[in-house]
Amino acid sequence: MTEELLLELIDKHKAYHERYERLKKMYKHEHEILDLPKKEAYKPDNRLVVNYAKYIVDTLNGFFIGVPIKIKHDKKEINDYLEFIDKFNDQDDNNAELSKLCSIYGHAYEMIYVDEINDKAHMGITYIEPMEAFVVYDNSIVGRPMYGVRYYNSVEGKLEGSYSDKNTIYYFNENDRGEIVIGETKPHLFGDVPIYEYVENEEKLGAFEGVETLINANNKALSEKANDVEYFADAYLLILGAILNEEALNKFRDNRIINMEGRDIEKLVVEFLEKPSADETQENLIDRLEKLIFQISMVMNINDENFGTQSGIALKYKLQSMENLAKTKERKFQSGLNKRYRMIANTGLTPLKGDEWVGISTQFTRNYPANLKEESEIAKNLKGVTSDETALSVLSMVEDAKREVEKINEQYNSDDSFDFKEEADVDEE
Incomplete structure (x- = not known):
């Protein structure tokens, strides 16, 4: 690793920020429709957001990890230690957040470090959003990690961070000329890159990324529906065959009574101007989009009125597609857990040593009713x-x-x- 290569890698990673920001905004209720150009002042311009993105992520992760992962080992000393580090790091919450980040971005990172408190060394574990970290792999068929990089902007707006290989942590910062300078180094005992990746699936796609266009189309269709309702509420009154002064117009508006007479009353026309209604077409489109969103994302709409009427095996069949999704997520998550405990064993600072991490069993429990x-x-x-x-x-x-x-x-x-x-x-x- 050199300063030039490090800066090049960070610049390449920043190219992904646009995608990360877009997915994050969708989860946080900031959808595309809110940024569309404004309509003319005289036209209704509703911007409705139905946040299916957040619903899909939260429902999937409630099903996948709503019941905390159970970690245990046959040796009592090791089992007690695993319980301690889980509580020390609030690991149930960390696991849930890590899983959520994977569902939003398609992948996320975890970092392990030695946390020294009162002259005692404890294993620290935390999650990192993919916008501020990445792992560099070699080009072998296995794709072994070579470096884990974490970076951020300081208060002065300068680039700072660190990167690690299998033995050492290197700290870097940006100088006044915009160059990266690698400074302090510190050895570590983990025997591997202490920043490692969790993925949602092999393609690293977020849980709602495949239905992003459907969600945007649904927001647009629902907003236009609201615009039509508002349009009909403010429809123009058409009066042909009579000239009314301002006082008469105000009486019509305030009293909502039309009472007119004249010699040519037969030619008088009083009616509201209405544009053609597309209510049925809009309703069909909204229904179709909702069904496709849940069908393609493979996440069950648990708020469906028919969902709770079934029980037993019928309910499990209905949740089969989400179970398949969770199975894939579980296998990928297990891979990250293996790296976590293998590196803890490498340190020699804990009761977990050598290959004893292989004896750790993990139990994922689906959050079925x-x-x-x-x-x-x-x-x-x-x-x-x-x-x-x-x-x-x-x-x-x-x-x-x-x-x-x-x-x-x-x-x-x-x-x-x-x-x-x-x-x-x-x-x-």
Whole structure:
């Protein structure tokens, strides 16, 4: 890495900012229709935004990671440490934000660092938006990371930041001549680039990016619909065959009564000017756009009035497309988690060492509507077929199945197993 190459890489990355800004604005309710040229002052000019972008992102991520990821290891010491660093870093919230950023931009980054507090070193984990960081990969078939770069503008508007390779962190800033100067360096113990990428999918497309034009078209159609309603509310009154003074016009406007007479009353015409109505066409277009937005994005419209009327397997079939989307997201997210714990193990500063990160198991739980009665019946049926821990993991109300087994064993003074409480069959005669 040289100063010239670093500046070139940052300039190339800044070329993506336009796309990032556009996607961010859509999520934050700042859609294209708000920036269109204004119409003439005498024309209705409504700018309605139906924020399907935010709805798609929040619904998908509520389904995918609304129930926090469960991380555990067979070794108690390591398991306790994993719980500690998750709480130390508010990792449930970090994971949720990281997942949301991936759904907005198509990818995002996580950075791991050593956080020294009261002379004690703790593993720090945080997420980074893709507008201020990127990873440089080699051109091998594997695409191994070579550098992780994070940059930002200082209070004076100068470029500052740092980049890391597998062993060292390099800090840089911009001088008065607009040149990048690499200054202080600091070794790290992670054994790999400590900025790593999470992706939504292989193409790095955001969750609503494929329906962006449909969302813009829906906003436009709905706004024109509102314009038509406003137009009809302010329609012109046409009077042919009579000349009215200003006083008469004011009486018509204020009293909303038309009372006219004259010798040529048969030729008198009083009516409102109306433009042709396209109400049915507009309604059909809006309905079609809404259906296509959810169909193409593969995210379920859970506010649909028919959604809650189904249960069991029928509901899961309806959510199948969103489940497929979440499965892809899960595999990509798991890859990032593997990098996180592998680098923590590389430091040698934690109970997690060497290849022990391979023993970490992660459980993603879809945020389906809970049916505790159905779940308890499944858990009972699994008793004796699977381990007690696996049987209990079916219950959405149980956060840590292993710990729950321990609690039950303590309750029944048994070190081996436990028995589910069977319902008594009552025969009524």
